[in-house]
Amino acid sequence: MMKILLLFFTILIMGHVSCTTDNVTGITGGSVIVTFKTPENSRQSPKSFCKKTDDECTTVTTAQDHLWIPDKRFSMTENKSVGFLSVLIRNLTITDTGEYKFKAGSKWSEDVTLHVQHEPCCGTLEKQTADLGGTVTIRCKYPETYKYFAKLLFKVQNGSLQTISSTRGATTGDRFSLNVNWQENVFTVTIINVNKHDDGVYVCGAFNTFGEISYNSLLTEVHLHITDPTGASDIYVIIIMSVCLTLLLIGGLSLLLLKLRRDESNGSISSPNQTNTRDCDEVCTTVYYENQTLESLYVNIKP
Structure with missing residues (x-):
């Protein structure tokens, strides 16, 4: 009986120690x-x-x-x-x-x-x-x-x-x-x-x-x-506006270059026309005087 009680108390003590772990x-x-x-x-x-x-x-x-x-x-x-x-x-x-x-x-x-x-x-x-x-x-x-x-x-x-x-x-x-x-x-x-x-x-x-x-x-x-969704949308707006302004600038420069080229082209065409007109005036004047001279000669020779 004593051995059983001793074993019982030993188990209780071990269990108590294990619980404190x-x-x-x-x-x-x-x-x-x-x-x-x-x-x-x-x-x-x-x-x-x-x-x-x-x-x-x-x-x-x-x-x-x-x-x-x-x-x-x-x-x-x-x-x-x-x-x-x-x-x-x-x-x-x-x-x-x-x-x-x-x-x-x-x-x-x-x-x-x-x-x-x-x-x-x-x-x-x-x-x-x-x-x-x-x-x-x-x-x-x-x-x-x-x-x-x-x-x-x-x-x-x-x-x-x-x-x-x-x-x-x-x-x-x-x-x-x-x-x-x-x-x-x-x-x-x-x-x-x-x-x-x-x-x-x-x-x-x-x-x-x-x-x-x-x-x-x-x-x-x-x-x-x-x-911040608000800040993100503002960034998107800024990006879109920047792209639009860039495209407008490129378009404006393109139109300006096209106009300059067209003006140069018109200038190169008008110069020959002016030269031809000046030459024509000189020839026509010469022909006119020659005709006048011939007519005066005809009048003088006429009996």
Whole structure:
């Protein structure tokens, strides 16, 4: 009986330990942000983040000013005032699966196990366009395993991720609204009265927390481009007017050249006519005088 009780308590203890394991999930092609709270006495100590491999811990990144750095897969920032440390891993692959540790000074934190899985719904980069002053809807799919996670839409702002809209109630204004379709595993964020500041990079996310650690699994990256249809039409009008003026100028120059050629042609024809007329006058005058002379001679000879 004692052996059975001992075995029972051993299973309970093992189960409790397994429940405290900090497991984080991510999607291939997507990203993940892991955030944990640091002890107050270690907030001024240097921080680092590493991956355990064969009982060794290889440093992946140290604390930096910005979390979202385009040319880096690993980045980490620290908010010392509230004692939060956030690590971002971008463009996840299966090989990123493993155990990680945070280090504050000389002390290591508890292990965090990252599980990266492939989901056909997510891990992609999409592009959308919206007209200035119009309405746009960003569509975010999520896996079934994230069904009951909090849903968020972030925007990349000055090296950080700003929450635009969330099922947890966080939002940046009345222009944004979030709706969840539980049957299709999709949530959408609608933006009304679109302005030029809405142009940028958005990220669909799912949030989970346990103990001292929380994480956001970033599912889809959306690049939103804002266009100005009024400005585009003005450009088209300017182009059309420029083409018309060019054609009118070409036509006017053609007519002018044609007129000049016609005038030159008329001048070359009139010159011979004037010469012939002058020659004719001289001949006719000579003939007239000769006739007059002959007549006078005839009169004088006449008996």
